[in-house]
Amino acid sequence: MVSSLIGCNMYDVVVIGAGPAGANAAIDAHDHGLRVLLIDEGRDAGGQVWRPKSGSILKASVTSIERKGNQLREHLQKSEVKRKFETRVWHIEKSDNGGWIVGLSGPDDEKQVTSRTVIIATGAQERIIPVNGWTLPGVLGLAGSTALMKENLLPPHGRSIVAGTGPLVFYVASEIQRLGGNVTAISTLNSKLDWCKALPSMILKPRLLFQGLCWVLSLYLKRIPIFWRTGIITIEGENAVEGVTITKVDKDWAPKKDHQRYIPCESVCYGQGLLPEISASRLTGADHYYDEKLGGWVPTIDDLGRTSEKGIYACGDNAGILGVTVAPISGKRAAQAVIEDLKGENPGAGQSNLKMMQKFGRAMTVLNIPRSGLIKFIDDETEICRCEGITKRDIDHEIAHGAQSHNAVKSGTRCGMGPCGGRFCMDTVAMLTAHHTSKTREEIGLPTARPPLRPVILDTLSGDLDYDDLPIPGVSPL
Amino acid sequence: MNKGAVSQVQRSEKISFQFDGIDMDAYEGETIAAALFRAEVSHLRDAPNSKNPRGLFCVMGVCQECVVSVDGKIVEACRTNVSDGLIVNRVQYV
Numbered sequence: 001m002v003s004s005l006i007g008c009n010m011y012d013v014v015v016i017g018a019g020p021a022g023a024n025a026a027i028d029a030h031d032h033g034l035r036v037l038l039i040d041e042g043r044d045a046g047g048q049v050w051r052p053k054s055g056s057i058l059k060a061s062v063t064s065i066e067r068k069g070n071q072l073r074e075h076l077q078k079s080e081v082k083r084k085f086e087t088r089v090w091h092i093e094k095s096d097n098g099g100w101i102v103g104l105s106g107p108d109d110e111k112q113v114t115s116r117t118v119i120i121a122t123g124a125q126e127r128i129i130p131v132n133g134w135t136l137p138g139v140l141g142l143a144g145s146t147a148l149m150k151e152n153l154l155p156p157h158g159r160s161i162v163a164g165t166g167p168l169v170f171y172v173a174s175e176i177q178r179l180g181g182n183v184t185a186i187s188t189l190n191s192k193l194d195w196c197k198a199l200p201s202m203i204l205k206p207r208l209l210f211q212g213l214c215w216v217l218s219l220y221l222k223r224i225p226i227f228w229r230t231g232i233i234t235i236e237g238e239n240a241v242e243g244v245t246i247t248k249v250d251k252d253w254a255p256k257k258d259h260q261r262y263i264p265c266e267s268v269c270y271g272q273g274l275l276p277e278i279s280a281s282r283l284t285g286a287d288h289y290y291d292e293k294l295g296g297w298v299p300t301i302d303d304l305g306r307t308s309e310k311g312i313y314a315c316g317d318n319a320g321i322l323g324v325t326v327a328p329i330s331g332k333r334a335a336q337a338v339i340e341d342l343k344g345e346n347p348g349a350g351q352s353n354l355k356m357m358q359k360f361g362r363a364m365t366v367l368n369i370p371r372s373g374l375i376k377f378i379d380d381e382t383e384i385c386r387c388e389g390i391t392k393r394d395i396d397h398e399i400a401h402g403a404q405s406h407n408a409v410k411s412g413t414r415c416g417m418g419p420c421g422g423r424f425c426m427d428t429v430a431m432l433t434a435h436h437t438s439k440t441r442e443e444i445g446l447p448t449a450r451p452p453l454r455p456v457i458l459d460t461l462s463g464d465l466d467y468d469d470l471p472i473p474g475v476s477p478l
Numbered sequence: 479m480n481k482g483a484v485s486q487v488q489r490s491e492k493i494s495f496q497f498d499g500i501d502m503d504a505y506e507g508e509t510i511a512a513a514l515f516r517a518e519v520s521h522l523r524d525a526p527n528s529k530n531p532r533g534l535f536c537v538m539g540v541c542q543e544c545v546v547s548v549d550g551k552i553v554e555a556c557r558t559n560v561s562d563g564l565i566v567n568r569v570q571y572v
Contacts, residue, residue, distance in 0.1 A: 041539060041557070048538060055507025059488035125540055137520035137533025144537035152512040153487050157520070180484040239531045240520050387542065389527035419542035455542065
């Protein structure tokens with residue numbers, strides 16, 4: 001890392017991510033006398049699930065989800081935890097003294113901090129299966145549309161189709177209606193039977209079950225059609241969304257091509273669940289493993305969130321998609337581990353009904369596990385890598401010529417080398433590789449972890465360097 | 479249609495900015511992405527390779543689809559607040 005950077009501060013704990021897991025971890029660590037720095041790229045704490053409203057909204061009704069976010073933000077305010085918002089972590093590396101150096105890119109001058117430990121609470125990102133037309137303006141990620149609505153109270157334009165898997169489909173549709181938008185249809189890959197199977201675990205959290213039923217009921221009352229066991233196979237439009245074609249699927253979620261229906265619309269909100277955001281934990285060198293019931297690749301952690309790297313802890317959805325009911329406890333437990341390791345104290349964080357909440361979270365994640373037939377939704381011409389414009393045909397060609405890993409596909413095609421850092425194509429590349437080579441996801445592995453974790457302005461990397469100070473050697477004689 | 483939740487929303491003062499030379503309204507404190515979304519400007523740029531149109535997608539600073547040009551710098555419209563008189567342009571790839 002750049003050595004010329006000044007203003008280093010030694011913390012006991014740097015917490016990356018101020019969602020329900022990270023913020024609770026920071027508060028607990030601070031309460032036990034540790035020097036804590038909480039970092040988040042957002043404007044305030046809450047993460048995506050408890051995302052705060054934009055500063056432009058002076059007054060509006062408060063939903064129960066938002067109330068929880070407000071409580072967290074108030075709690076954080078009172079606790080006086082040191083925090084940096086609108087600040088991104090772009091690098092993490094071991095320092096010579098056994099601690100960790102965290103590279104920052106934010107509004108202030110502090111470009112890096114050092115810390116004895118790092119709690120990673122980076123949450124999740126969306127899994128979106130590429131289909132023809134998914135790059136058109138008017139297509140939003142399912143979680144993306146919740147971000148837009150929570151922050152701005154703006155529903156998607158015109159007639160919306162909400163599609164995908166899991167509970168988010170129903171939440172998004174009911175929010176669009178609540179905010180005055182127009183949901184024209186819901187298409188979910190799940191069957192009613194999938195939901196019946198989830199019911200025993202959902203009963204463990206009756207309030208959440210009731211909330212979910214209210215979403216669905218509100219949609220039934222508005223007579224919004226719900227197409228079960230269907231998925232979007234094409235999004236049509238010239239320069240923006242004009243409609244979608246949905247198709248019935250079989251039990252493996254493979255499209256049944258003779259059962260299709262065209263629905264005109266102006267907006268599409270779609271996604272197939274969440275993936276743990278592990279790029280930060282991978283950069284530290286910590287071990288990871290694949291568990292589809294946890295959303296995919298997750299860091300190997302002990303009961304409290306210690307990873308295989310000394311001083312690195314993980315909590316919240318990036319340690320396994322278990323949702324917002326588990327995240328605060330998981331954060332508190334990571335703080336407990338840090339307190340034990342640094343101070344030798346046992347603060348005894350709450351274990352109360354953690355198992356029950358995990359069971360609920362897992363039941364929701366299971367609804368999103370991609371099935372083998374999904375791959376048939378992707379057309380040869382579909383752009384899989386949105387940044388570089390790499391199609392399924394390009395990737396299939398690379399795999400047919402011997403590529404059996406992300407790195408091989410990447411070096412052959414540039415797939416995953418664009419500004420998003422492969423976050424929206426890598427899972428699909430692994431699905432395709434698994435499909436063509438019969439390798440397991442574990443065998444396929446992951447691409448090499450590299451900084452920057454987020455696009456970073458070159459000034460941040462170059463520090464105080466002035467190009468005019470660079471010595472320019474004279475022209476050498478031929 | 480239920481307009482209940484939105485009709486009670488009170489927003490900040492209106493300001494104006496420019497997107498590709500066209501005057502646009504925004505509310506102080508919202509992002510460029512939100513202001514453009516309200517104005518139903520969904521086409522934010524063309525992809526550098528395939529040249530096909532792109533717009534707001536992940537809304538959380540990951541996908542980089544909503545990048546726009548402000549003062550010659552590429553910024554994520556979904557994470558950058560609009561300000562009065564701000565000049566925003568579509569990113570031009572060469």
